[in-house]
Amino acid sequence: MNDTNAHAPAFDPMDPHGSTHAGGHHGHVIVHWRTQLIILFALLALTALTVFVAQAESLIIAEMGITIPHWVNILGAMIIAVVKATLVCMFFMQLKYDKPLNALVLFFCLFCVFLFLFFATLDLTSRGLIRPERAQYLVAGGTGEGLNGTVQDGTVSSNPGSPRIATGGLAITEFRFEQKRASYDSDRAMWSDYYHHQEETGAHPHRHEKDTTNYFALLGYDHPERSTEERSRPSHGLTPGLFAEHAPAHHAADHHDDAHADTDHAADDHAAETHTDDEHPADDHPEDDGH
Amino acid sequence: MTTLAITDTIQEWFFREEGSTEAVQSLDAFMHFLWWHSVFWFVLLMGLTAYFVIKYRRRPGNMYAVPSPSHNTWLETFWTVVPSLTLIVIFLFGFWGYIDKMVSRSDALELNIKGAKWSWALTYPDGSGSTTLERIDEGGVEFPVYYVPENTNITLRMSSTDVIHSFWIPDMRVKMDVMPNRYTGYSFTTPPVPDDADKKDMWVFCAEYCGDNHAEMASIMRVVSLEKYEEWNRDKLKGMNPIKLGEIIFKTKCVTCHRVDATENSTAPSWKGGAQFLGQTFGYGFPVQFNNGTSLEARDANYIRESILNPQAKVVAGYAGNMPSFDGQLADVELEALIAYYQSLSEHGPKMDDGAVDTEEPAGESPADAATQDSPTDDTAGQP
């Protein structure tokens, strides 16, 4: 620690911390504005770089079909973030010119953060080491089954005022999907609304996994894939003109009927199937988790 | 001889009896080692303390402390390194014993344990559950009994339907938490049945705090000879009177909350016909008023069945309705047995005429139906 003062040859017992030697504020560094400005620009440049790296990585994968391991993406972003953080700490927060004690505080605290992240993540990812079934989740997405207050009819639980809802054994995402589907006359109308909404909000319309009849293609979008753990897909904004070229005038329901007529045979089968479903939306809905 | 006697006494104080399998004995031996190790250090340290306190107590002639070094690098290094070495040994012993419990043998009998508030459900590899219930002690409390064959490797695959529980068999010196979201488990070898008895009972406790009746979440694991186990396995449910079977199931699964007389219940209505609870009358055949304003002329089998499988569907007026669902935990025959038992407790019970065991499933029961028929805005409409 900083006991060097106390044992230095020039130790003054009247002033163990050397406060008078420092003499007013001459120990404080006034950082030049130009330095700070340079740091600001460096930070902005690094921000641009990190965005570029992320997008480029997506593009490379999508265009060239090279699968870059997922950790490369994370590592790149994190290295840049660490560089940026270091710049902020060193110059804006003036650790470079400060007493080393303050830096020590930061380092020790970061060390604790590391320990925390490391062990917690390690445990939650290494449970199946000896017996693999222990690592698996019993139910994907969770059902809430068995937890206090779960009910089967989609109403709020017995805990008054609880935000907990019961989904009848469905994951909450599935449950909402089913609710939505039930509120539409047909699946087609629902999907049409979905794509329309996606376009309005400027988000990229991914094909939804539930969209088995490929209304996506029917509506003229042809960008069915999305990012997964293994492979990144470019996000919105990198395929300019995607909507402009392909976006059909799909807002009216009759348009869908037209589109429907043009679909290939396989899609037609699917569609027919779904149309039957529309009468009793829930009956045939596949229960993914079996609960 | 004396050493042995001392060891036996310690064993008795520690674990009440001799360890019954090899694994347990080796763990006990480890515990004995830790004990003697601790005794050694404790006696050494306290002996020194007592000696110093007596020898150097303050007396008129001993007002000041005799100067002595306040630091000795060699001594301090010595007493840092030596205990550290013993710690390494202790760690290694602990590690071996642990891995032994975690790895299952290839020939192990896999038992599926499901923890729920506040009972254990055990399923055998053939899919049958354990429904034997026996009076264990004079305290008047009855516990479910799980039969397991002797000298057999057993692996547990455990999960919970609600909160975290912990499956502890003190006689096997092992426990593991039972999680609601994933499987956990451990392995052990069942002990041999003692020569002078035809069975060996081992307690099973829930060790992780799980709420109101945490302390009542106990069972018996009964070790019997292989022949007896197979015999029991065959005769489990054969020809059992449904009312009798219902009573057993009641005492396995329902008794933590429900009672069959009007005096002792604390959390839930009694099953006794005409029992009073929260201003409502309960029991088969009695009328019932629900939270949502509807009512039923008489509790019938359909209603009972729904209440077991989907307790929140119709909640009695004034009642919080926190009964867990038993959907998936009961076989159909068991469900019917429960209904039969419920009926037998009421004067309105069946005289063999009103279709008591009506197995037809009520319409609109399936979860998917329920989920989709309610639009989001209607969420509260059907609430009990």
Add this chain to the structure above:
Amino acid sequence: MTTIDTNTPGADHAHHDEGSYLKPKYGALGTVIQWATTIDHKKIGVMYLFAVMFMFFLGGMAALAVRAELLEPTRTMTTELADGTIQTTITGQIPLWSDPDNAAVGSNNYNRLFTLHGAIMVFMFIVPSVPASLGNFFLPIMLGAKDVAFPRLNLLSWYIYVFGSIFGILSIVLGGVDTGWTFYTPYSTTTDPDHWRVVLMVLAAFVLGFSSILTGLNFIVTVHKLRAPGMGWFDMPLFIWAVYATSIIQVLATPVIGITLLLLIFERLFHVGIFDPALGGDPVLYQHFFWFYSHPVVYVMILPAMGIISELLAVHSRKHIFGYRAIAFSSLGIAGVSFLVWGHHIFTAMGELVSTLFSALTFLVAIPTAIKVFNWISTLYKGSIILNTPMIYALMFLFTFSIGGLTGLPLGALATDLHLHDSYFVVAHFHYVMMGGTVIAMIGGIHHWWPKMFGKMYSEKGALTGAAFVFLGFNVTFFTQFFLGMQGMPRRYASYVDEFQTLHIVSTVGSWLLLVGFLIHLLVFVHSLLAGKKAPPNPWGGLTFEWETESPPIEHNFHHEPLCQHGPYDFDKVVPPHCDAKDYPLPPQAGADDAPRTIA
């Protein structure tokens, strides 16, 4: 350490006209206001002392009720039912808790009682106990400072403590929570149908955490910046070292419980799902979060107690502490290692790899702890040991803490932990360390510093009687529980199988002995305050700065800024201040050139 008085008249004696910090000012109401708005670390320390003692009393009552319930193997404590049925109770109904509307939910008084005991004892008593009371009072004085670095922050953290405690007590009074003090999910997120009781209790723990953080931060800065002239790091009393290490843990670990409890509150109010298996969250993640704080925090509880013991043993045997640097560094070592071992609380919930790593790391903690014990015992060697109350408590600490430490070994070893985890063995181990360690050291410390804090001596005879009861009662209560645990008694059980009853009865009788011991201590303290002899400035012949001021200290602690001229434990070189040289003869070896110095 001395304050050298050269009798310079005038300005040098700026504080000479000041009276004791306890002297009331401006009438009764004025005094109350003055205490409520004080930024004097001594007054804040005293307020903390009384507050934590009150909490200890509350938590202790709950513990006695828990023990009384366990006299009988069957459950004897139930809620009154809506229809008026009521079961035999030993402890009697607690009227506020009999909530007829909720009878159907099966509210269970026993579970509320042990939660109350745990939550109060951990969050409101033992975490703030030594650092916030004795630490607040003596840390600045021992450093020769006038106050802590940020006095107003100190007052703020006191009020945060008060508000946090009010939240906690409110939650208990208005119905209680039955989660256990650990708030394990998903039980804690599903148990309370009205939500707000659990939320209130969690909020209380969250708020109390801030108090802890601010106190720790304040102490660290104080130690760094406000040491007296001449006081290097290794001239500090070991109590300061211990509190310093404690503060590091408080500052670095407490924020994690902050975010944990915040997430738990979000979980309850918005059902976010991070800890909820129903939404893909993980309940064991909560346990990681929780123990990342709650394991280091047991060292927040025990480290200051170890600091007290270092002081007591040295002063009351008039002996330079053995291995000063080893003890100082082992305090820091424990603080550092404490962040590496939290997993040993959840061996039964974790995967095999991490369990093994944590088990190995856990044994690292044993090393600095063992070093401390060896050094303490070596300090007694060739000392001049007086068996007064503080010293008796220090020796008692060595006894009980050794048991507590050694019984930690089977809990750190994996195979045995699988058997002992969540059993009474853990309960006993924990109480041997926390009560046999911290509480006993704290009582010793209070006796040691009582004359300084309140300017009154206490009755030695009475205090020794109390100590005897506490020692006996404590060991009877908790030693039996080791056997209970090994034999298979799970913790948090309101009813149990019959074969455990004998040991439970012994344990309960022990708890009554403990009660008697504490009541005797209470009487002794009350008697001392009302009719105690006036205390001299330095009744024990201590060498640290607090013994250089008056008893009780003046408002600004010292008449002159003190100057550190010798180590805190140089009993063989210096006659303690305010002590007569003939009572403190120095050994002949002291040498002519290093002549003994007498200080008025």
Add this chain to the structure above:
Amino acid sequence: MTTIDAHHHPVPDQRPKKERLFWKNRGHAEHFRSHEEEFDACKFGMWLFLATEVLLFAGIFCAYAVFRTMYPDAWAAGSHYLNWKIGGLNTVVLLISSFTAAMAVRCAQLDQQRWLKINLVITLLCAAAFVFIKLNYEYIPKLLDGKAPGTFYSYPFAHDPHEPLWWGVYYIGTGIHALHVFIGAGLLAWVLYRATRYKAYGPTEYTMVENSALYWHLVDLVWIFLFPLLYLIH
């Protein structure tokens, strides 16, 4: 040996507040030996407090890391819902504000009262802009879509059953960060008020400016990590 004179119990300053708080008239607290020591103590205290803040956020980062490992697909899908342009804009806003906060310290050190105020005002404007962008372009549209945490989640077209969890981490992480933006802005506003009203900060008295700026930089630091984690990593 020498007698060390204790600091005198100061006679309460009778001057009006405006004069007392003027930076040239500020002394140091009685229990410190010098102003320098007090400054060091305050700054050290602030760093310790920042350490606690870092560990507070560590909890959120830990939850993020754990669930990212467990449900990578949900995380990939989740980050696709976020627009990196908005996140990037907020990053730029915060970086600029961090720069002006650092410049405010410099201005205080050099007694440039006018520029001190200007820098503080810019910082505060950036804070407001950050919150506005966050609310208007992120929180509100997303909540209207039903992309809410936990069981409040009502967006029907999720790709992965664990997306509600992603939104939980997203809202808690950015929400607690936003809370810190408010606290930091409050501190800086307080500094601005005192600088305007009392000229309270100057070359020998700028502890408060420095510490508030440190806090503000921490807000920036956290965002530097949140931005790539939430918006960029697919």
